[in-house]
Amino acid sequence: MFNGVHLNDGNIRDGDAEEARFRRPRRVVVTGLGAVTPLGADVPELWQGLLDGRCGVRELAGEEFADQPVRIAAPVTVDPATLIPRAQARRMNRSALLAVIAAREAWQDAGLGLADAQEGRVAADRAGISMGTIIGGAPVLVEADRRLRDKGPRYVPPLAAAMTVPSQAASQISIDLHLTGEARTVTSACASGTEAIGNAIDRIRHGHLDMALAGGSEAVLTPTVMGAFAAMRALSTRNDEPHGASRPFDKARDGFVHGEGAGVLLLEAEEHALARGARIYCEAAGWGLSADAHHMAAPDPTGAGIVRALRAALRDADATTRDIAHVNAHATATVEGDLAEARALREVLEGHDAAARPVPVTSLKGHFGHLQGAAGGVEAVASVLTLHHGLIPPTLGCENLDDAIGLDVVTIAPRPVPEDGNLVLSNSFGFGGHNAVLAFRR
Template sequence: MTSDLYAASSAVPVPVPGRRRVVVTGIGMITPLGADTASSWSGFLAGRCGIRELDESFARLPVRIGAPAAVDPADLLPRAQARTMNRGAQFAVLAAREAWADAGLDAAVVDPHRAGVSVGTIIGGAPALVDASHQLRDKGPRHVSPHASPMTVPNGAAARIAIDLDTRAEARTIVSACASGTEAIGAATDRIRAGHLDIAVAGGTEAVIHHTVMAAFASLRALAPGTDGPNDASKPFDEHRDGFVLGEGAAFLILEGEDHARARGARTYCEIAGWGLSADAHHMTAPRPDGDGIAIALHKALADAGATIADVVHISAHATATPAGDAAEALALHTVFGDHAPPVTAPKGAIGHLQGAAGAVEAALCALTLHHQLIPPTVGHHHPADGLGLDIVTGTPRPLSEQPGGIVLSDSFGFGGHNAVLALRSAA
């Protein structure tokens, strides 16, 4: 049983001697609620919803709602640069630039050989390949863009960030379904802990509001039909939840070794205290119904953070608003916390499911929650589902518990049974 395997997570934490602490010093975001971190955060706190009806080009699809980013990234880049990058890479470069500037690295002396990039994505530039295929079919091979090939590769966003910020230590790409952004942050944390990096630009990006992608998810019957209107289309942990809504955007954190950040006088949002991974080994699109894999990842994250169950003051849930997914996550939380789970929020009610960027946006929100001591409310949760028994934050922001050393958990779970959990702690 899960509780037998990881009972140690409720015991006294064991510190890891000499392990380098990793802190968050910068945040950058483009979401359906805003073109930057400040506007996105204020949108979450206000309980706004970024889901809307899509344009007429989506009229033939059985689902016609989505959560487009608040800004077209191509409008914020030089035209010659934008036309050589897929939309996800455009989001990534802009969000990474904001995080870099927010960390004060624009004005800092950075050793490029000690700075790296870690990006989570699911489909990368696959829509660019689909569009090139249409050009080939409709107009012939001469009309296929010479940029189509580099725009298609999944590592394009990581490479573009490295080029843009001149980070030369490494540029890694993590592909683990909806856990990709979370795992990218966790992997970068390990690289800094181990001394391979001083700085990492870590997060995720995705641009999946595309006709072919949406048609595929609709065929799988995974998407919310939106019959209650865009503002109530995504219903995390709600009795009437009926699928997720596709969203797009990116989020990146600047991670630093605490010693490095302190030496340059950087402001810190929080510490990445630990993280955990597991695999359901169950089904390609459905979670393990008992939530066991999710519970194991939660326990691993706490153990890696040297924390106990009693230390957790808030959980940012994956909660895609699918019947099976939300039920499995709620069961996992009960397995780990019993009937006393801490307050839960579910960001996907406001912005839909950003796929490979979802975990990165949610990690950024957790960092801001710790920094501002406020939990954003959950949008779309009106009728608590029977049996889930969670304390869902709704309506207005809730003050975070002032418990010293309190841990905030950020959950991400993806197709194929990929489970990843981050444990964040106040930098104080």
């Protein structure tokens, strides 16, 4: 049994191991991946869809969307309620369902059984969860309000309150896999999933946990939420062109496309992973945070906050710009958002010898839209796979690169990861000026 007390010596006493955990930061590695996205119900379908240039955006059916100014989005390809026992699924909001499915995949991808913690093969109190979401179960509350108004208080679902809270994804993963270390939730707009992964890295580094499932989930493709974003003119209005609506970095971009999904990594202390013979994808080398302190929705056009987050991630990973092999950009296909990120990347990469080898940049939102709180989780999964397979997916929808971007944007077809770099950065930025960046090392 690997009970979380091994360091380098299998005979080390528990007390000594506990002291050693807090004496030095531990290296954190990625050992499992899970995802449910508009490109498929698991990680292999996500990855193949990215390489093939598939798009998961489509027109939404149903009369509730008929009068909406925006009627396109990127839903997941499977009904998540069919993948979980019915009695269990009825107690979860859709976001939590997606999170549990992705967490199960990551757990099993790491060579672990669904009952390992419950049956004592994994130290349950040394394993935790860190999930990001923005809205969580708010659609449950909207439906409960509709029933209250139409039929009266007797028709409000008895579990509506418990299913509304944003923390339900983390708690349901904990219940499903019997993990008792901790179950945390991060809500920081569209940076939520990335920040949740960063928090988990620190919890493992400093000895609070040996392993953690970390990522993000979101499922809010409802008329209310889509109408709200459409009212602020944040969404693409290409209703007649779903597959060409999301255009990161493109001259003709006109807003983001809503999507839903979940992406989860299993993070472990390196010695813990080695002790149980786990397959290691890469190192979760560092992360950075910053705040714009600029506007409730618009990004700081100077990109200064993004610059701080990028540099913080490099410092945390003990890396320089010369180590960067690739950047997985946030780039949502909003006019000002893409420009602010590009401006920040150009400033940070000034120390890199761009004449010898420019840093390739891509955005995945042309494939599946903007997954909100799930974006950081799913894009972290893709960043890990980019390192693992040595291939950078193309930026779908970028047919005419905006001249003002000034970056080496990967388009049309996958490109090999440059061999002289060992670091991939994964960016996420959100309303209110939340900036988060992850650094993964080959």
